[in-house]
Amino acid sequence: MPQGATGDPGDDGTLSEIYRNIKMSTDGCVRFCDSYVFLCPPSKPQYVELGWCNERPQTMLTADYEQCLAAGDVVVRDGNGVTASTCIQPVARSVFQIFSPKALPDDCVVTYGIPIQFRLANTNIGPERVYLASDNASPMSANRMSGHQRVFLTTDKDSFLTHWKIEHQNPDLRMESEGCPVKVSSAEFAALLLFEDYFSLSIIECPSDTLVLIKHCRTNAAIAVEDRFTKNLSFGQEYEVSCHTYLDGHRAEKDVNLFSLATIIPPNNS
16 A cells, blocks of 8 residues: 555545546446456356256356465466456456557447457566467367367467457357447446455445457357356365357357346545
């Protein structure tokens, strides 16, 4: 904590300045350079009853810290895996920023179908900035439990493997929605600790009202939370994450493929 700061916003101007430096949506649209967490809703009861999936709570995409702890170093490096955590507490390993590989201007609205990149927002989480990536599954590169296409983090920002696109959750509206703005979830966050380049946030309410698909541009597979493959790690129960499209009987993606992009709402200092 900076010397002289009590932790109250605006006591010495430090926290107020940091609040202003964090990019966040103010009009309900997803924008480049804004900070988001990716929330997968709980499993639908009807899917569980039909045996199409296991019962699953709400989860959040995060960098896999277990690999870092095994190496004796709590930093995210090139090739680090991605998991879905049941601890819905946005921290350094779970907050991403959206960037344009085509160098579109900052603050430009993200629309359905355009290529985008996701980068961990925290600058102190590793020696280099890391981007969300995936590649075709092979016997050597597939996820260990599901065997599906692995999702990982890479420092190679120029790689086509880091290109993603957001699609509408309704297959019937997917073509018509291309070029339309992607909406932010109405989830609300309260900033608890915000010093320098690190921030910790706590969720007050998180309805999954604006669900989307996040698809890999190269393989056209959607990010999925593998609800049949879970493990208890140092930070609680986490699920394997892959790129694999799960379809129901109506040829629509299941809830394991659906995510809401939730952003940060700064505290009310009035």
